[in-house]
Amino acid sequence: MSEPIIQCRDVSHSYSGKLALKQVSFEIFAGEPIGLVGPNGAGKTTLLSVLCGFLKPSAGIVSIFGYKPGDSNLCGKISALPQDARFDPVFTIGEQLAFLACLQGFDVEQAWQEAGRVLDAVALKESLHSILDTLSHGMAKRVAIAQALIGSPELILLDEPTAGLDPVNTRNIRSIIMEQAKHSTFVISSHDLAELGRVCQKVLLLENGVMSPMQHNVAEADGNTGFFTLQMETCPADKLIKELNQLNGVIKVSNPQKNEFLVEYLPEQAPQIDIEILTCLAKHHWSYRQLIRGKSLEEKLFFSH
Amino acid sequence: MLANFIYQNLLICQFELKRLFATRKGWLYLATYLVVWYFILFYPIRYAANLLDEHRSTAHAGSFFEFLGFGSLLDWSIPAFGVYWHFALIFFPMMSVVIAADQTCSDRVRGTLRFLALRVSRDGLFFGRYISFMVIQFLLILLTLLATLLLVVFRDSSLLLEAFNNAASILINLFLVLLPFTAMMAGLSATVKSARQATVWAVLIWSFLAGIISALSSYLPILGKLKILIPGYQLSGLAQLSEWETLQLAYIPVLQAVILLIIGRWIMQRQAL
Structure with missing residues (x-):
């Protein structure tokens, strides 16, 4: 069996003494998209933030492709749609996406091409020279999803990718995930179980900061029935x-x-x-x-x- | 690895320069800065320089300026640069506290830093932004020095070489003076939520640190040496020096900057993005 791309062992995180993650342990292997579900306050965003390196866990070990989250070796291998993160309103969308692509190792010309490609993927190519303030909430969300697709990373973590999107764009995002899933492993956190059920074959359940010990297979029958x-x-x-x-x-x-x-x-x-x-x-x-x-x-x- | 770190720092620096020189918001800042310096150059500096020029040859000039506490002005071969130096020692540290206050905080609150943190290490972000703000301040100082140089040469073109020499000594010194101020703001920006908060904290820390060290040193005089850690500690000493002599105190801001950067980096490594 191949090595897991994500390994979490006894990961805990607390905010001002309140435990948001309690000794969470799991492994994820490359392949089909994986859903991360749980009620509000279950710790989904905290877990994704820990995986991305935005938060340092209070305890436990996290390994992504064998590296600690935030390690510079992960640049270009992992990408994410962080919840509620927005682009800088001073620069155009294209400038910012091209800048991110440059940081991932693209040269300037390639970076602009990549910015155009990912914006095209989320049906926003015409917004290349727009600034964030001229975009609606849903469009801004799609731009944030576009940045996660730069360079086709091996692992893409999406926090509530379809929240606030209209049905047409929700469907577009679903298609993008299904298409990109041939090259990348997705971990998708969402409240929209119907949407997750369509995209993900496996689901991790997080409740009150505790990870369910089993990964749920969406299509699998329960026992003999x-x-x-x-x-x-x-x-x-x-x-x-x-x-x-x-x-x-x-x-x-x-x-x-x-x-x-x-x-x-x-x-x-x-x-x-x-x-x-x-x-x-x-x-x-x-x-x-x-x-x-x-x-x-x-x-x-x-x-x- | 190091090459990649340097390359990413360059990219961040380039992007921040673009923010100042190629965006409307940046142009507004730049225009404000230029207007302020227009008034400083054409009124206080020009008039003070004229006054010094007229009286430096008289017998009582030295004792008059000594009496006012500006005796060192007469040590500058070109008075305009002497006056500029005294203005700059007050103006640029204050400007640094204001313009370097938002190195990372608004990006962190907005979430933009998360997009960057997926591609750049926290060290890359911290030092990249720090270097960017130092480069920006270097260019802003250069701009005003060039204007002063033009003012001097316009009056007497034979002073061109001397003016270049004076301007170079000021440029290097001011750059060094701003190192710890920008480092202090880098650390504060990594932990607070807005540029205003960072500025307020800078003023508070600055005042309280000076007060606490003074109070402690009255009990144990050796603790007074800790004042060397306060950014700007050497400014009053610098004001008494002229031209390249000013480098005598260069070790102080460098030492302060190193300590403050170590503290700032520690904060940045632990801060939630």
């Missing part, structure tokens, strides 16, 4: 649950939210349960919105226990 999440148009919930429970191989049907049903079943007994569910719905003329294999990420992370 499988799940389907069914989202319905308005329908008689009790009757639907009763009908679905009668299907062969179904263990349990629950109704976690209005018009949303979670079907737990035995895959060995009912390999084509999805077809049976749809047949059942058609038979009773009930309209459905979505049938998703597995649990929603929200369900998997926060309501499974």
Whole structure:
């Protein structure tokens, strides 16, 4: 097995005596994007700041590609979208991106080309000569994402990349991540579980500064049972649950939210349960919105226990 | 590694120079600076230099200026530079405290420093900004010295070589004088949230440090030697010296700058970005 690109061992960090991270330990290997989720105040931003070298941990060992965060050997290998970081309003966006590219080792001409490329990737090429004050919040966010793409680093840490973006741009950012993920490993912190579920195959859960001991695999079945999440148009919930429970191989049907049903079943007994569910719905003329294999990420992370 | 460090320092320096010389905000600062120095040069310096020129040959001139505490003005071969030197010893340290106050603080509060910290080490950032501000101040001093030189040569072109000599001695000395002030502001800027806070803290630390050392030295006189650590400690001594003699005290600002940079770097290494 290859070496992990991120290794954290017993990492703790406190603000004025209050522990924000409590002996966090985990490893991340190069590959598919990894999500970092947790409620507000769980320590996600603190953890990403420690990984980027913006914060020195109070205790523990952090290693990125074998170096301490902030080591000059990591220049060009790691990049990040820090939360709420903004560019200098005095210079144009292009000047600042080109300057960052120069610091990464590009010559001036290449740096301007790279600035144009990353701005093009976030659909903001026309803002090359604009200053920050003329951009909206969402555009400024996309510029900040653009700087994280300079030089196609091996590891990109994104803190809430889609917060404050409209649906079109959220989709653009998702496409950029999927495209760039062929060359870079992404660690994405977000509250948007639906978005994370689309992009990330694995998820780390952080709660009250404590890292969940297991990495959650979004598509993976829980043990021997499988799940389907069914989202319905308005329908008689009790009757639907009763009908679905009668299907062969179904263990349990629950109704976690209005018009949303979670079907737990035995895959060995009912390999084509999805077809049976749809047949059942058609038979009773009930309209459905979505049938998703597995649990929603929200369900998997926060309501499974 | 060292080559990369130096290269990144050069890039940071270049970018900061661009901030002063190629942005609207920079031009505004520059215009203000030039207007202030226009008035200093054309009124106090020119008139004082004329006065000295007229009276330096008279028998009582020396004792008159000695009485006022400006006897050393007569030691300068070109009076205009003597007057400039006295003005500069007050003006530039104050200017340094103000313009070097924002070496990293506003960038840190805005988050811009995070973008940079992903590409440059904290040492690179700290020393890069410090060097940038020293270069900027060097250029600003050079600008006013050139204006003074023109003023002198315009009156008497035979003084050109002597004027260059005087200007060079002042340029080097003022650069050295500003080293610890800029280093002090680098350290403060690394820890506070705004340039104004850095300036306030600089004034407080400066005053309290002097007061505390004076109080301690009244009990234990040897502690009075600690005053050497206060930026500007040598300024009153420098005012009594002229031309290249002023380098006699050069070790003091260099020593202060080294100590303050070590403290500033320590702060920068531990500061959350």
